[in-house]
Amino acid sequence: MNKIIKTKSNSENKEEEITSVVNRRLFLRSAGLATSLGTIVISACTTDDHDPNPQIPGTGDTVELGSGDVGVLNYAYALEQLEAAFYTQVIATPYAGMTDAERTILTDIRDHEIIHRDFFKAALGNGAIKGLTPNFSAIDFNSRTAVLGAAKLFEDTGVAAYNGAGKLIKNGDYLLLAGKIVSVEARHASVIRDLLNPKSADFAGDDIVDANGFDKAVAPADILTAVKGYVKDTISGANVGK
Amino acid sequence: MDIFKIIDDFQKIDGDAAGRLEYATRRHFMNRISSKIAAVAVPTVFASIVNKAYAQSAAAVDVLNYALTLEYLEDEFYKAGNAAANLIPASDKAIFTQIGKHETQHVAFLVKALGTKAIAKPTFDFQYGGAFADIFTNYKTFVTVSSALEDTGVRAYKGQAGALLADPQILEYALQVHSVEARHAAVVRRLGATVLANPAMKGWITGNMGAVPAIYAGEDNMTQGGVNLKGLASKSDAAVTEAFDEPLTKEAVLAIAGPFIKK
Numbered sequence: 025m026n027k028i029i030k031t032k033s034n035s036e037n038k039e040e041e042i043t044s045v046v047n048r049r050l051f052l053r054s055a056g057l058a059t060s061l062g063t064i065v066i067s068a069c070t071t072d073d074h075d076p077n078p079q080i081p082g083t084g085d086t087v088e089l090g091s092g093d094v095g096v097l098n099y100a101y102a103l104e105q106l107e108a109a110f111y112t113q114v115i116a117t118p119y120a121g122m123t124d125a126e127r128t129i130l131t132d133i134r135d136h137e138i139i140h141r142d143f144f145k146a147a148l149g150n151g152a153i154k155g156l157t158p159n160f161s162a163i164d165f166n167s168r169t170a171v172l173g174a175a176k177l178f179e180d181t182g183v184a185a186y187n188g189a190g191k192l193i194k195n196g197d198y199l200l201l202a203g204k205i206v207s208v209e210a211r212h213a214s215v216i217r218d219l220l221n222p223k224s225a226d227f228a229g230d231d232i233v234d235a236n237g238f239d240k241a242v243a244p245a246d247i248l249t250a251v252k253g254y255v256k257d258t259i260s261g262a263n264v265g266k
Numbered sequence: 267m268d269i270f271k272i273i274d275d276f277q278k279i280d281g282d283a284a285g286r287l288e289y290a291t292r293r294h295f296m297n298r299i300s301s302k303i304a305a306v307a308v309p310t311v312f313a314s315i316v317n318k319a320y321a322q323s324a325a326a327v328d329v330l331n332y333a334l335t336l337e338y339l340e341d342e343f344y345k346a347g348n349a350a351a352n353l354i355p356a357s358d359k360a361i362f363t364q365i366g367k368h369e370t371q372h373v374a375f376l377v378k379a380l381g382t383k384a385i386a387k388p389t390f391d392f393q394y395g396g397a398f399a400d401i402f403t404n405y406k407t408f409v410t411v412s413s414a415l416e417d418t419g420v421r422a423y424k425g426q427a428g429a430l431l432a433d434p435q436i437l438e439y440a441l442q443v444h445s446v447e448a449r450h451a452a453v454v455r456r457l458g459a460t461v462l463a464n465p466a467m468k469g470w471i472t473g474n475m476g477a478v479p480a481i482y483a484g485e486d487n488m489t490q491g492g493v494n495l496k497g498l499a500s501k502s503d504a505a506v507t508e509a510f511d512e513p514l515t516k517e518a519v520l521a522i523a524g525p526f527i528k529k
Contacts, residue, residue, distance in 0.1 A: 129468075132505065135499075135508075138501065141499075142498050143491075183445045186441070187442055187445060190427070196431055200427060200513065201490065201491055203423075203424045203441070204512065207444060208511055209445075210445035210446070210449050210452070211448050211452035212469070213449060218456060224361075227364075227452070228365075233446055235371065236374075236442075237443065237446055238446065239446045239449070241441065
């Protein structure tokens with residue numbers, strides 16, 4: 025059964041796909057996950073279960089996101105932690121020449137990311153990974169170009185990450201939650217891009233939207249590689265969604 | 267039970283079923299027609315084909331045609347808007363040209379993906395029965411309707427995600443379009459803040475504020491995953507509602523879009 029569950033869905037092989045879906049449902053039910061988010065406390069299979077100080081930020085630790093939907097939620101939680109920490113720093117040490125309008129926008133975004141972060145932390149309960157230690161040493165927080173450039177990277181990455189994680193989610197309630205958040209990340213990306221190059225096509229530029237009019241959808245492994253330099257801990261997402 | 271009538275009807279929903287039926291017919295009907303087990307085997311095989319097709323295709327086809335209806339609407343809207351003389355100021359042309367390009371691409375993709383199952387393009391009335399009589403002559407009206415259409419599109423795609431759980435690849439496509447619509451919505455809302463002289467209009471949706479109440483109904487939701495987030499991280503209600511976009515049901519979306527669709 026494990027083998028079937030792990031089988032990648034393949035539209036060419038519908039028989040297998042159906043079996044996979046059924047097995048997933050059975051698996052979820054037996055794991056107690058097929059209920060609404062608010063009523064559950066997820067017990068994750070993370071290696072941090074035995075960490076005596078699970079909420080103390082790590083410094084170079086390996087953080088295992090876990091498997092299945094819990095893994096996906098922890099993956100989102102990890103990315104939201106980075107975004108929240110980034111914008112907290114942006115507002116704490118504003119770049120030279122930050123306008124009032126920019127400060128309002130960046131404060132709004134900071135608050136959204138903090139809300140996302142704290143929401144995932146609460147939803148995951150004991151299953152949540154610990155607080156990550158960001159590494160923003162490569163970002164010059166005094167430079168508008170550097171800060172907005174990093175913001176653009178984080179937001180575009182967040183959109184691609186949620187888009188790529190959607191099909192890994194088995195529970196419809198979680199999928200909807202991810203959908204509620206990803207469009208807000210896309211709004212952020214659009215506004216940041218418009219700040220960098222006002223009234224141009226860049227808000228949804230050809231560098232990020234393909235010839236089908238599609239945004240990017242990127243798998244967890246590639247996203248984690250992309251953000252590696254911005255976090256001191258080593259994040260292991262090998263089992264996310266599996 | 268008129269099995270041929272059912273098969274015929276069924277083929278209208280799912281063209282691929284024809285191939286599977288042909289296979290089933292060859293194997294079970296022709297080879298075992300004289301066998302005693304034919305009487306039980308055939309209905310069983312047929313039922314499994316039907317179930318498979320409905321689970322894998324009919325729901326997805328339904329969602330994709332629903333999306334196509336909305337994309338046709340947006341595509342036609344921007345084609346007309348971008349072609350209208352003295353409507354969009356030169357400074358804002360790049361934005362609406364890019365949005366229009368994407369809507370055309372979305373239509374093309376959906377038409378190709380659906381093949382013969384694609385619905386025909388409806389006839390539209392962008393004046394919305396007279397409510398937006400100056401839609402292509404008054405930039406304020408155009409920007410208002412554009413932001414409303416984009417925000418509706420975001421809510422519409424979001425509302426269908428759950429229906430695509432069993433179709434992972436189509437789900438991913440839908441998500442990739444969904445976030446592009448959100449990018450559109452945000453940039454038009456930013457334009458709206460100045461064009462409509464409404465500085466409270468941000469790239470994100472605050473509470474249920476909006477020009478057309480039905481489009482923003484429920485956006486003031488504070489409860490996520492069964493938990494009321496009021497006061498989370500000491501943030502304002504406004505911030506909590508901005509942090510989550512809400513879905514709309516197909517019925518609600520079609521009620522909003524209905525007056526745009528003549529046919």
